[in-house]
Amino acid sequence: MSKPTHYSKRIFHIFLLTVFSIMAIIYILPLVITFTNSLMSMNEVSSHYNTFGDIFHPEGKFVSMAIIPERITLSQYVHILAESPVYLNMFWNSVKIAVPVVAGQLFVSSMAAYAFTILQFKGKELLFFIYIIVMLLPLQVTLMPNYIVFDWLNMTDSYLAIILPGIFNPSGVFLLRQFMKMIPSAYIESAQMDGAGHIRIFFNIVLPMIKSGLASVAMLTFVDYWNVVDQAAIFIQDTYAKPMSLFLARVNQGQIGVSFASSCFYIFPVLIILFYGQEYLKEGINLSGLKG
Template structure:
């Protein structure tokens, strides 16, 4: 029995170590100086890396977890001498915040309509929602591109924000929770003369906070990491989000690559930590029927 109980712990521990290692690697390397990074990960042979593996006068990457001389020089350069990265950070927020605000308003209301309002074609329409949810983003880029052209909003953030406002993930999560909501509450509200909107505003909406919080955490991660949409609709380099620009840092400015990576994943980590409890609770409630 003891051997059986130890094995799952070992498997979970190993999986956690594999998942956490890249984060620890980025954090530790962000404490290196730019010269040390170029010495470890650059192809040029220098006095500092001449004892590493070298072939045909080309230095191969030398991975290391601990910096020789820990320093905050990368962060100093990033925050005070490289304003372009702060610009990209704000570009990402400009894209993400309107989507979260819009989904917070639209998704619960739409889910409420699908669950409680009786109309003929609602299940057929909801089935289309699920089909769209299962489609890869790349498949939806063509119709989004065509519609953006009709609306004359190509080369603008609206071409990315508008489709994201109506992404069906939030509707799906909230409606799944509503399936377990007591029908007796809605019937009592109807007997007391409450309208559908009054029942939504006073009874249903306050009890959907966990599902809405879970939805916001997942949507933040999804929209914070957008790449394809930004590549298609945003052509000006300085208007790109940090998720797109991050791919060019390794070549353009490798000395601060790891600090930029930390700068990029910290907001997502903070959002997850703040919404961890609500995320777990919302997902569990969304599974209830």
């Protein structure tokens, strides 16, 4: 009776491995195609992807997708990095949005989480409950109040209309509070008995013990605001001030020959950050209690 059970478990494991392998290939294939096509010449990309048609327009042509380039070249990258400054300009526009949001989010969230975890004041739990409600609201619900406020402040066509709401996003407070709750209270009490104030406790005891949480918040915030679309489309009116996340949608309309290289150029910072910080991110999600 043991052999059939053993064989059935082995078959089940092989089946799961096959299914997950197919799913992994499906998810990875677009990235592979994007990278390999970025090594094509601009003329080759245009010849493959610049003609569209369907069954209702028989005179048209279908896109002939290619994975392996006929001739490997870096001409697409040369164009976006050296010949056309608009790509670097849009890239730095994204940096101007994402980096201040990350820095401000870490500063504000860490201090607010410390207040919600360590300090004792009236109405603390109610205030944190309001934080959770705001965090659960979809972005589309908060865009209109934000627009009204920044229009009143005459700041609608400014990066601050995106950066300030991002800095005060309550999700970072929630995540860091989960980390601080795991710090033994004996550490805080011992420091207070030795005469340490809240500023010294915050910088010398709490922050060093939540490094993985800070890294997790930084990475998640960077990815979120590197890919910002809705806020930028509403608040930023100047075409040359728009981030690259919006500019990529226009590449296929005007310069399809460099669309793949511009996509790789756009996702490269995110991949680098996630690659080097994946251990911090996994540890942060596990320790925060967000993992099911």
